[in-house]
Amino acid sequence: MSFEGKTIIVTGSSRGLGAKTAEMLKERGARIIGMDKNESTEFVDRYIPLDLADQASIDAAAAAVDEPVHGLCNIAGVAPTLPPPLVIKINFTGTRALTNALMPKLADGASIVNVASGTGMGWPRNVAKHKVLFEMGLDADFDAFCAEYDIEKVNCYHFSKEAVIMWTIGEWKMIEDRGIRMNAINPGPIETPLLEDFLSDMVNPNAPMFEMERSNGTPEEIASPIVFLASDESSWIHAAAIPVDGGLSAIVHKRIHQF
Template sequence: MVFALTGLDDKVAVVTGAGRMRSIGRAVALALARAGCDIVLTGTGRDPFRYPGEEREAGWRDIESVAAEIRSAGRRAVPVVCDVSSESSVDALLAETLAAFGTVDVVVNNAAAARESDRKPVIDVDAGVWDTVLATNLRGTFLMSKAFGRRLIAQGKGGCVVNMSSIGGKLGSPGSAAYSASKAAVQSLTASTAREWGRYGIRVNAVCPGVTGTGRLDDLPEDHWRTYVDTQVPLRRAGKPEEVADAVVFLASDQACWVTGQAWNVDGGQLTVR
């Protein structure tokens, strides 16, 4: 007998930040499609000249490539360029979702600012850089929750929101104050909205990945991450995007119908006490 997750057939899921080839967002969008969802996926409309070499070599087309993969899996896909830090852009995304499918069931707030000049001691972080990280990671999650939460409540049939946080929001690592603060705030936003929306049958959870093998690790040498994983992660390896995606799919399924307001670590055992 095969145990299967249920409740996702023909549901409509929105996944933000899903255009990079090696990314959690892409893995989440594909996993939800394989579970039976039609997908609206967003990206920032990156300039192809800024794609990493592996994407250029593969002829990658950002969210268009992921949409093609979803369609190959037999599900419908609508790619939308969206700036989640812009209220008008998020409102337009909701309108496009409803125009395409007439409803929404699952929202995955995955879009996040790139690892760039924010990775410095607090006293060296430019205020504008700080604002950019918070605008995408926190304001974006808030705006998506506000717009899509209103729709989920109005529909009256429940729903599920999964916010992508990080164990960085619990650890507060040095040299990553903007990122850590934004992800800690996402966990708090998750708890508040879960308490507000439970009466409507809407569940809200956060997933907190540890070191995961995506393009975000490319800014530091491989031996740095090897040492980090060997010393900090009990399972002695980085996670795979698909493993994070599996947690998201479970949280969106009927089998997680009694789970809300949580911030789940998916980190190879790095955090074992919270």
């Protein structure tokens, strides 16, 4: 897979999965624009500061891009160690706002890859709540939304990732005319600093991952499919949300549907 002559924006590029994805894309010839709240120096050709919770920062980051972009990897995200309104803003609403702001910079045929999560696979049961969320910009009252719809520490991360999956599926038509594709990856647990944050808060002894011999993937094992989805070799994959979890989602399906 060659990315020679292509410029790819990677959010979350300062560490974890974003840094690994930037490294793998760069090895394959891509020019990398890293966007992150924290400065990224490794594996990026240009760093643009970005706070996904702040519309002004998003607008400034998008305005700073002055070249055609052939791919956008939306990887930045936070664990539910932050307050629920902020988790939803960063993981979904700000990510969507950045994508929309960058749309005029994306070349025809570009590929957008969103990193959702296996925790978002229950999105169909919350469609009504997500329809309300989808109408909200970053300046909306997220405290009131969370209070009204029972979004709390225990479910805010899942809810934010459900929104990413539903958005990825729901937007399939919007960008079809320009040949732009958008897909999501739903990782299981990955060995990154975020996993430590997550587990420090969320350990449940009955969690499906404890049935697995090896429940955690490496950053490489998630970055590889992201790179594939960003490449022209995945040209017929569009509006899909793909589990990359060593089989974890199969355990969840078997538990839910009892087979």
